[in-house]
Amino acid sequence: MIRSTILTIAFAILGVAWAPVSFAQLGQAAVEQAAKSYSDAELQSFAEAALEVKRIKGTYIPKLEAAESLAEQQEVKQAASQEIKRAVEERGISVDKYQEILASALTNPEIAQRVNKYLEGIRA
Numbered sequence: 001m002i003r004s005t006i007l008t009i010a011f012a013i014l015g016v017a018w019a020p021v022s023f024a025q026l027g028q029a030a031v032e033q034a035a036k037s038y039s040d041a042e043l044q045s046f047a048e049a050a051l052e053v054k055r056i057k058g059t060y061i062p063k064l065e066a067a068e069s070l071a072e073q074q075e076v077k078q079a080a081s082q083e084i085k086r087a088v089e090e091r092g093i094s095v096d097k098y099q100e101i102l103a104s105a106l107t108n109p110e111i112a113q114r115v116n117k118y119l120e121g122i123r124a
Helices: 002-013 023-033 040-066 070-090 095-107 109-123
Strands: none
Touching: 040 070, 040 095, 040 109, 070 095, 095 109
16 A cells, blocks of 8 residues: 555656656665665655645646647646756755655655655645
8 A cells, every 4th residue: 555655656756857767777776775764854855745746747747748849848848847846846855865765665665654654644
């Protein structure tokens, strides 16, 4: 259940800059950070950012689908990326830290459980 919640959020928010990220890269980053423990504040910020990124992407996906040219698609992606970056950073974490925590949550059940606790608290 916890892992599925994290995976659902992850698929909705993966690729903060709308750039493809391979699971191999995510897995490698998570393994490198496996020994690292995240503070409650970092995980709270991540959870808040994750939900905001999900909301932003939900706003931009229809715009992207409605784009009539590659140039228009690029403009939509760029606007979304800027808004996502701002949303993540406004919650006190960098985009790199956000992606690092996401990778850890996808590969480390303990981190996933801690993130899920914050996700559930925010939604309630």
